[in-house]
Amino acid sequence: xxxxxxxxxxxxxxxxxxxxxxxxxxxxxxxxxxxxxxxxxxxxxxxxxxxxxxxxxxxxxxxxxxxxxxxxxxxxxxxxxxxxxxxxxxxxxxxxxxxxxxxxxxxxxxxxxxxxxxxxxxxxxxxxxxxxxxxxxxxxxxxxxxxxxxxxxxxxxxxxxxxxxxxxxxxxxxxxxxxxxxxxxxxxxxxxxxxxxxxxxxxxxxxxxxxxxxxxxxxxxxxxxxxxxxxxxxxxxxxxxxxxxxxxxxxxxxxxxxxxxxxxxxxxxxxxxxxxxxxxxxxxxxxxxxxxxxxxxxxxxxxxxxxxxxxxxxxxxxxxxxxxxxxxxxxxxxxxxxxxxxxxxxxxxxxxxxxxxxxxxxxxxxxxxxxxxxxxxxxxxxxxxxxxxxxxxxxxxxxxxx
Amino acid sequence: xxxxxxxxxxxxxxxxxxxxxxxxxxxxxxxxxxxxxxxxxxxxxxxxxxxxxxxxxxxxxxxxxxxxxxxxxxxxxxxxxxxxxxxxxxxxxxxxxxxxxxxxxxxxxxxxxxxxxxxxxxxxxxxxxxxxxxxxxxxxxxxxxxxxxxxxxxxxxxxxxxxxxxxxxxxxxxxxxxxxxxxxxxxxxxxxxxxxxxxxxxxxxxxxxxxxxxxxxxxxxxxxxxxxxxxxxxxxxxxxxxxxxxxxxxxxxxx
Amino acid sequence: xxxxxxxxxxxxxxxxxxxxxxxxxxxxxxxxxxxxxxxxxxxxxxxxxxxxxxxxxxxxxxxxxxxxxxxxxxxxxxxxxxxxxxxxxxxxxxxxxxxxxxxxxxxxxxxxxxxxxxxxxxxxxxxxxxxxxxxxxxxxxxxxxxx
Numbered sequence: 032x033x034x035x036x037x038x039x040x041x042x043x044x045x046x047x048x049x050x051x052x053x054x055x056x057x058x059x060x061x062x063x064x065x066x067x068x069x070x071x072x073x074x075x076x077x078x079x080x081x082x083x084x085x086x087x088x089x090x091x092x093x094x095x096x097x098x099x100x101x102x103x104x105x106x107x108x109x110x111x112x113x114x115x116x117x118x119x120x121x122x123x124x125x126x127x128x129x130x131x132x133x134x135x136x137x138x139x140x141x142x143x144x145x146x147x148x149x150x151x152x153x154x155x156x157x158x159x160x161x162x163x164x165x166x167x168x169x170x171x172x173x174x175x176x177x178x179x180x181x182x183x184x185x186x187x188x189x190x191x192x193x194x195x196x197x198x199x200x201x202x203x204x205x206x207x208x209x210x211x212x213x214x215x216x217x218x219x220x221x222x223x224x225x226x227x228x229x230x231x232x233x234x235x236x237x238x239x240x241x242x243x244x245x246x247x248x249x250x251x252x253x254x255x256x257x258x259x260x261x262x263x264x265x266x267x268x269x270x271x272x273x274x275x276x277x278x279x280x281x282x283x284x285x286x287x288x289x290x291x292x293x294x295x296x297x298x299x300x301x302x303x304x305x306x307x308x309x310x311x312x313x314x315x316x317x318x319x320x321x322x323x324x325x326x327x328x329x330x331x332x333x334x335x336x337x338x339x340x341x342x343x344x345x346x347x348x349x350x351x352x353x354x355x356x357x358x359x360x361x362x363x364x365x366x367x368x369x370x371x372x373x374x375x376x377x378x379x380x381x382x383x384x385x386x387x388x389x390x391x392x393x394x395x396x397x398x399x400x401x402x403x404x405x406x407x408x409x410x411x412x413x414x415x416x417x418x419x420x421x422x423x424x425x426x427x428x429x430x431x432x433x
Numbered sequence: 434x435x436x437x438x439x440x441x442x443x444x445x446x447x448x449x450x451x452x453x454x455x456x457x458x459x460x461x462x463x464x465x466x467x468x469x470x471x472x473x474x475x476x477x478x479x480x481x482x483x484x485x486x487x488x489x490x491x492x493x494x495x496x497x498x499x500x501x502x503x504x505x506x507x508x509x510x511x512x513x514x515x516x517x518x519x520x521x522x523x524x525x526x527x528x529x530x531x532x533x534x535x536x537x538x539x540x541x542x543x544x545x546x547x548x549x550x551x552x553x554x555x556x557x558x559x560x561x562x563x564x565x566x567x568x569x570x571x572x573x574x575x576x577x578x579x580x581x582x583x584x585x586x587x588x589x590x591x592x593x594x595x596x597x598x599x600x601x602x603x604x605x606x607x608x609x610x611x612x613x614x615x616x617x618x619x620x621x622x623x624x625x626x627x628x629x630x631x632x633x634x635x636x637x638x639x640x641x642x643x644x645x646x647x648x649x650x651x652x653x654x655x656x657x658x659x660x661x662x663x664x665x666x667x668x669x670x671x672x673x674x675x676x677x678x679x680x681x682x683x684x685x686x687x688x
Numbered sequence: 689x690x691x692x693x694x695x696x697x698x699x700x701x702x703x704x705x706x707x708x709x710x711x712x713x714x715x716x717x718x719x720x721x722x723x724x725x726x727x728x729x730x731x732x733x734x735x736x737x738x739x740x741x742x743x744x745x746x747x748x749x750x751x752x753x754x755x756x757x758x759x760x761x762x763x764x765x766x767x768x769x770x771x772x773x774x775x776x777x778x779x780x781x782x783x784x785x786x787x788x789x790x791x792x793x794x795x796x797x798x799x800x801x802x803x804x805x806x807x808x809x810x811x812x813x814x815x816x817x818x819x820x821x822x823x824x825x826x827x828x829x830x831x832x833x834x835x
Contacts, residue, residue, distance in 0.1 A: 033511070035612070036511050036513065036612075039511070039513050043512065043513070048532075049520075049531075049532035049533065049534070050606075051518075051534075051559075051605075051606030052512065052513065052514075052515045052518050052534055052537050052606075053513070053514065053515055053600075053606050053607070053608065053609040054606055055513045056513065056610075058597035058600045058601060058610065059597060059601065116596075117594050117595050117596055118593070118594065118595015118596075118597070118610060118614075118615035118616050118617075119593065119594050119595045119615060119616060120594075122575075122592070122593075122594045123594060124714065125575040125577075125592065125594055126574050126575055126594070127707075127711075128710065128711050128714045128715055129575055129576050129715055129716075129719060129724070130574060130575070131573050131574055131575060131576045131724050133570075133571045133572075134571065134572045134573055134574040134598065135572070136572065136574035136596065136598050137574040137575070139574070153696070157692070160692065183692075183695045183696075183699070184695070185691050185692060185695060187691055191690075192690055192691065192692065195690040195692060195693070196692065199690075199692065199693065221598075224572075225568075225572075225601055225602050226568060226604070226672050227568060227601070227602055227603060227604035227672065228601065376601075379606075380604055380605070380606050380688070381532065381606070381688040382688055383530070383532050383688065384532075490806050490808070490809065491806065491809045492806070492809070493798055493805045493806070493809050493810045494802065494804055494805060495797055495798045496797075497769055501740065501768075501769075504739060504740075504772070504773055505738070505739045505740055505773070521804050522804070523803075523804070541796075541797045541800075542802060542804070543800075543802070544801070544802045544803055544804070548803055551803050554802075554803040554804035555804050555806070556804050556805075576719070576723075576724040576725045576726075577725070578725075579723055579724065579725035579729075580723070581722070581730055582722055587729065587730070587733055589725055589726050589729035589732075591726070591729070591732070592716070592725070592726055592729065621733060623738075624730075624733045624734060625733060625734050625735065625736035625737070625738060626738050628734040629738055631738055631740075631742055632742075634738075634739070634740050637740055637742065637766050637768070637769075638740065638766050638768060638769040639769075640762075640764070640765040640766075640769055640798060640810075641764075641809050641810065642764060643809075
């Protein structure tokens with residue numbers, strides 16, 4: 032027996048019922064679970080930032096820049112899981128050169144570049160431009176040249192030019208909101224438009240993806256904000272933190288409602304795929320769906336944050352609760368992506384059986400590889416915070432146009 | 434903070450955005466950008482257009498088709514990669530359905546349920562349906578899988594990036610990832626044989642001639658007569674894939 | 689126009705032009721010929737070699753066997769169905785021989801009793817009880833098996 036196929040022979044022995052012979056191995060593995068998770072964090076963090084800028088929620092001001100930088104750090108990494116997953120990664124350029132416009136996946140390259148360059152990069156640029164000009168004069172060595180290069184050689188920081196920074200930044204944010212919806216919505220559409228797979232094929236998929244993205248993004252920014260303040264030994268702005276938690280609570284309610292609606296609808300209509308999907312949810316997905324995603328990822332945060340709206344314990348206790356809830360939410364949303372991607376491939380399209388999935392530790396689609404793509408964005412974020420420290424900003428540009 | 438001085442430029446901005454978005458919406462209906470209306474395509478009716486017919490009443494489950502296909506097309510011999518395979522359906526008296534396909538049927542079948550428990554039993558050969566509204570072609574992001582002018586769905590193995598979106602989109606489970614080439618592979622209706630005037634290999638070697646293919650645009654071809662005379666069905670018709678694989682005497686339990 | 693916007697627009701136009709240039713250079717030549725795919729792919733698939741040559745080719749040399757076969761119940765079965773692909777044999781008939789199956793299992797492959805086999809399509813036999821141990825070919829000529 033060829034050792035290369037040993038894991039497949041093992042999977043063959045674990046087949047439950049009947050599957051089409053080609054369905055033995057899952058085509059989309061943990062890297063494809065990661066990609067919507069990462070872009071979800073990006074879109075969610077950006078929506079939180081835009082809450083402050085466009086919808087004028089003043090109490091969130093301390094997190095504005097942090098949210099943007101977090102979104103940017105994760106966005107830089109977002110393509111990596113996809114490229115590493117491809118059978119022929121060196122042909123990845125084809126998706127930009129000859130995109131097949133009937134495929135939702137074809138817009139990936141363009142939406143990604145648009146969001147990275149035009150929305151995120153520009154918004155950060157407009158916000159930091161005046162500061163970069165000032166810092167380039169004070170700094171030395173590498174930092175000095177980085178600031179000079181990024182400010183595109185412009186040295187004008189007059190109030191007139193700063194007003195333009197503000198206006199243009201505002202326009203970018205406004206464009207950024209539908210762009211964020213497109214960035215993550217198209218991923219939901221990639222799954223939602225596959226009529227062959229009833230676990231994926233639902234109108235709700237892009238919407239559910241979007242709202243769970245917002246939940247994860249807000250939780251991430253909340254955690255990053257808490258960690259930064261802890262490292263810098265600063266007293267944390269509790270009004271800001273409480274506001275973030277409040278928005279997190281609202282969005283979790285919406286997300287939970289949407290996901291429940293999807294399931295209730297499925298239960299009620301009980302069409303052809305109902306039996307196999309019920310077996311899937313009560314069997315192979317019991318732990319990851321009902322316990323990890325629903326109970327720990329949704330129910331516990333909902334009850335906790337809901338209680339906190341009425342009963343407010345001491346600051347230290349609240350901070351600890353937010354920390355735990357933030358981690359639980361991030362954990363739960365990761366498993367939401369897992370359940371969609373992996374769950375949809377565990378049952379056969381014949382509806383007559385199940386295959387199995389084993390996550391390996393090493394290898395191009397292993398646990399270690401996946402962990403790298405989750406750790407690298409934090410390293411990038413640390414670098415960005417070193418290069419563009421929000422607490423050393425001189426010019427507060429992100430105010431509404433007067 | 435609204436400012437009356439900003440209103441004219443805001444109105445202007447909204448107007449410009451509206452025109453841009455409106456024109457994008459309209460242009461998305463034009464043929465080169467006809468992304469949303471893919472499955473509403475209609476065939477042209479010109480030239481040769483291949484269809485497939487499989488007669489369940491003739492299939493004896495010998496697995497010759499699956500074996501021949503693997504040899505003809507250099508498909509890896511392991512039981513995880515099939516361009517064509519045969520399934521054995523056993524519907525028991527209590528209503529439960531048992532489906533088997535040991536090594537795709539290449540090694541033959543044994544009867545696993547005793548005679549007295551069987552209500553109905555039959556073989557179903559499977560292969561790519563060469564759909565003309567193919568969901569696999571619709572979702573390929575780069576144009577590596579396509580429908581040839583003769584109606585055969587092919588994969589360009591030099592262009593495929595191995596994203597596996599088509600594998601997910603095929604409702605019939607026809608596609609697999611080649612273990613060494615790392616691109617998608619599937620039944621080509623033996624396009625290389627069709628172009629040489631030969632029959633697809635599986636059809637050539639079927640001992641009971643349960644599998645046929647031919648020109649759907651020719652009313653006198655074997656396949657056209659098959660469709661006219663027999664009661665033909667396609668798999669999963671509710672998905673509107675435009676499947677051109679017509680089964681005679683297909684049971685409703687078959688997926 | 690403020691200087692930031694000017695510089696950004698210039699940068700944007702430059703990057704977009706680079707993209708258009710790359711698109712022109714990197715799109716494969718035959719792309720779009722028949723549809724959204726490389727037209728050359730059709731020739732590439734069509735040029736693959738055929739391994740099963742077809743019974744007509746066998747008839748050129750083995751016409752005596754084919755005549756016998758045409759009078760029997762196996763007349764509709766292609767030669768290569770049982771004997772394997774013929775492309776090597778026709779190039780080098782002396783050294784590359786076809787497969788000559790002869791075991792009971794081989795015949796049982798099609799003829800063993802199985803409730804899923806349609807009775808009208810093929811005669812079925814209980815392999816365990818029908819002359820166990822003997823080779824099928826001792827009584828049945830594979831090219832004209834009816835007795």
